[in-house]
Amino acid sequence: MKPVLWMKSSCTTCRNAKAKLAELGLEVEVRDYFKxxxxxxxxxHxxxxxxxxxLGTKSPKYKELGLKDRHLSKAEAISLMVQDNNLLKRPILVHPKGTVIGFDAEAYARLVR
Structure with a gap:
């Protein structure tokens, strides 16, 4: 299974994550979930x-809905994320050895060892 990087191409952090993965020699399939x-x-899944x-805590929708003080079920989170993809924290690397949420260069490096 080829690793998949779920990202938003206009997101600087996502682009930095993609560049770090390339630097580490980790080939990934890129999925821009805003396109x-x-x-x-x-x-x-x-x-x-x-x-x-x-949850993307920096999303305006996150603040607007007052999600900081709520405990969402998985079903509720999915429903909200389908309506607004900004509620999904990014980037997300899905690798056979594990999933990394957000840009974490050290976690990426551990995946290629």
Missing amino acids: KPLEAGELE LLPADPAPM
């Missing part, structure tokens, strides 16, 4: 039972 939004079924770590 091709994630569907509920994809999110079902991607999100853990507790979706809190996957």
Whole structure:
């Protein structure tokens, strides 16, 4: 299975993550989920039972909905993320050895060892 980097191409952090992966020699399939939004079924497979770590806390929608003080079920999070992909923290690297949420150069390096 080829690793997949879920990202937004206009996001500087996502572009930095992509560059770091290339620097490490890790070939990934890039999925820009703003050009091709994630569907509920994809999110079902991607999100853990507790979706809190996957929420983009810097999203205006996150603040608007007052999600900081709420505990969302996986189903609620999926429903909201289908409506607004900005609620999904980015980038997300899905690798056979594990999933890395957000840009974490050290975690990326551990995946190639």
